[in-house]
Amino acid sequence: MKNNLHFDFIADKEKNTLTIRREFLAGRQLVWDCYTKSELLDRWFAPKPLTTKTKSMDFREGGHWHYAMVEPNGTEYWGYTEYQKIKPIDYYTALDAFSNAEGEINKDLPSAEWLVTFTDKGENALVETIVTYKSLSDLEAVIQMGMEQGMTATLEKLDELLLILKK
Amino acid sequence: MRRDIFQAIADPTRRAIITLIAIHAMTPNAIAEHFDTTRQAISKHLRVLTECELVKQQHQGREIYYMLEIDKMREIDKWLEQFRRIWETRFQQLDDLLSTIKYKK
Numbered sequence: 001m002k003n004n005l006h007f008d009f010i011a012d013k014e015k016n017t018l019t020i021r022r023e024f025l026a027g028r029q030l031v032w033d034c035y036t037k038s039e040l041l042d043r044w045f046a047p048k049p050l051t052t053k054t055k056s057m058d059f060r061e062g063g064h065w066h067y068a069m070v071e072p073n074g075t076e077y078w079g080y081t082e083y084q085k086i087k088p089i090d091y092y093t094a095l096d097a098f099s100n101a102e103g104e105i106n107k108d109l110p111s112a113e114w115l116v117t118f119t120d121k122g123e124n125a126l127v128e129t130i131v132t133y134k135s136l137s138d139l140e141a142v143i144q145m146g147m148e149q150g151m152t153a154t155l156e157k158l159d160e161l162l163l164i165l166k167k
Numbered sequence: 168m169r170r171d172i173f174q175a176i177a178d179p180t181r182r183a184i185i186t187l188i189a190i191h192a193m194t195p196n197a198i199a200e201h202f203d204t205t206r207q208a209i210s211k212h213l214r215v216l217t218e219c220e221l222v223k224q225q226h227q228g229r230e231i232y233y234m235l236e237i238d239k240m241r242e243i244d245k246w247l248e249q250f251r252r253i254w255e256t257r258f259q260q261l262d263d264l265l266s267t268i269k270y271k272k
Contacts, residue, residue: 007258009251013176013243018250022258026265034261034268044260047253137173139250 006126016139018131023124031125032089032118038065046070055103061086066103080105081114091117096131110138172243175219180204181212185221185235192225192234 006023024031034040038054046052046069053076055066063083068076080099086092097111105111113132118125133139176182184198199209213233216222221239225232 005262007255009247009254011247011250014179014182020254022254024258024261024265026269030265030268031261034264040264040268044257044264047256048260135177137177139173 005124006121016133016135018129018133018139020129020131021126022129023121023126025124027123028089028118028120028125031127035116035118035127036088036092038067041065041067055101059083059086064103066099068101076101078103089118091115110134112138172219172221172239175216175221176243178212178215180208181216184209184212184216185240188222188233189235189237192232194230194232198233 005025006021008019008021010019011017012019034044036059038057041057042052042054044052045067049072050069053068053070055068057063057065057067059065061083065081065083066078067081068078070076078099078101080097080103082095082097084093084095092114094114094116095111096114098106098109100106110133115128115130115132117128117130119128120126176185180202183202187193187198187201195206195209195213198213199206202209213222216233217224219239221236222233223236225234
């Protein structure tokens with residue numbers, strides 16, 4: 001059944017954006033909650049085998065989400081999301097960056113702007129996420145970080161690919 | 168300096184060059200005719216593209232033709248495919264969470 005759910009993944013190499021559209025088998029309010037409540041975000045945001053841990057969250061314009069993605073061995077990678085505009089349950093925009101455990105943003109690592117829009121699709125919800133990086137190499141850096149963090153087993157192949165690319 | 172495929176496509180002129188030579192191999196002069204820039208600037212871009220292994224040179228008589236390494240372009244797509252999988256995994260987890268919450272209700 002999951003296979004029937006709409007899924008688009010579009011990379012615009014000129015605008016340095018990723019557009020990801022996904023349909024979910026739930027109403028818009030419920031999906032909105034999963035994106036905007038830390039106790040729910042903690043249960044899905046970090047891709048396996050990583051887990052999500054929220055340090056603090058204040059979901060309002062100017063507020064933030066300070067979280068870690070945690071490796072099975074306990075290593076933590078901190079992120080800090082600043083919320084800019086929020087219109088429940090239609091959309092929110094945010095600035096997503098890497099940070100430390102104290103919530104200080106690491107300016108050397110790439111940040112990205114997020115625009116997350118929620119719409120109805122019959123009884124289901126459709127979520128469109130547009131992630132804008134400053135450059136495509138920023139996006140590459142994010143991937144490389146993910147790789148170092150062992151973000152997901154599927155990234156093992158990327159190791160080999162990056163080696164080929166860098167030769 | 169680090170050279171990779173992402174640097175190659177980071178510049179609008181280089182992207183335009185890629186589009187041009189994707190159709191057929193061209194000499195630097197023929198490429199330069201399409202741009203309001205110096206032949207020198209085009210040579211520099213071609214050098215970057217060559218270093219990134221995105222184009223290769225082919226000598227025909229006295230002329231050098233630049234052609235696109237199509238396989239190299241495919242690597243960008245393969246690389247993006249990995250990123251796509253991260254999102255797929257993440258969303259499958261959200262699917263599971265949503266169905267758990269719905270059953271509880």
